[in-house]
Amino acid sequence: MGTFTFAAPAPVGIPVVGQSALFPARRVYCVGRNYAEHAKEMGFTGREPPFFFLKPADAIVVVPTGATGEMPYPPLTQNLHHEIELVAAIGKGGKNIAAADAMAHIYGYAVGLDMTRRDLQLAQRDIGRPWDIGKGFDHSAPISPITPAAQVPGIETAPIWLRVNDQVRQKSTVASLIWNMAEVIEHISAAWELQPGDLIMTGTPEGVGPVVKGDLMTGGVEGVGELRVKVI
Structure with a gap:
């Protein structure tokens, strides 16, 4: 392999709770409208196939435990919304993973x-x-350190x-996912081959809204951690 024409970008490393080694982020998959009440507030109902x-x-903003991350208000928008999500970090890759086996792939x-x-x-x-343009812009994926699955x-x-600020905007439970994490992994791995380092944003509950x-x-x-991000 030859040299690069200019310096290659550094990989994105996410801290792991209780470890010095970093989790190397590869891809960020996101599930659309995966909580029923959020689907309704976006104008949709029913258990539609996952998309x-x-x-x-490089849109990831790594926020260490106890720190407050900063996210610049992005250009071209007058309506920047928050969507809080549970993120599953993949440690074991594969394709056509059955839902019954999927949880073993989560790091x-x-x-x-x-x-x-x-x-x-x-x-x-x-x-x-x-x-x-609405989802994949710079700084659009703030993320906390990863807690190993055995600890949750x-x-x-x-x-x-x-x-x-001090106002509750979103509040639900992971049990309210339309497609649970195992089903999501089954569907994603039928379309792409998952690899260690992949991240899956599993969907957001109702209550999304603007920030300035x-x-x-x-x-x-609960059990995973907390994420604090200020819009600057």
């Missing part, structure tokens, strides 16, 4: 924010074009929540 979009790994869990330029997303959705035995029913410069978002998943 997915991706964010680039650990993190708390993530799927930040969304909602006005741009909806404009593209309404004319049948891709969502990338009750993840399937864990509460998930988000406050903006100066707002502090504080969210968490």
Whole structure:
């Protein structure tokens, strides 16, 4: 292999609770409308087949435990929304993974924010074009350190929540997922071959809404951790 024409970008490394080694992020898969009440607030009902979009790994904003991350307010939007999510970190790859086997492929869990330029997303959705400009922009994926799966035995029913400043905006449980994590892995691995380092944002509960410069978002998943991000 020859040399690169310029310096290759450094991989994105996410801290792992209790370890010095970092989790190397590869791809960020996101599940759309995976909580029933959120689907309703976006104008949809029923258990539609799962669908997915991706964010680039370099959109990740790593926020260490106890720290407050910073996210610049992005350009081109007047309606930046928060979406708190449980993130599943894949440690064992594979394709066509059966739901019954899927949980064994999860290395650990993190708390993530799927930040969304909602006005741009909806404009593209309404004319049948891709969502990338609304979902895959710079700094759009703040994430907490990863907690190994063995340390989160009750993840399937864990509460998930988000406050903006001192106001509760989102509050639900992982049990309210339309497609649970095992089913999501089954569907994703039928379309792509999952690899160690992949991250899956599993969906957001109802209560999504706008944030502006100066707002502090504080969210968490019980047993996994807390994520604090300020919009600057």
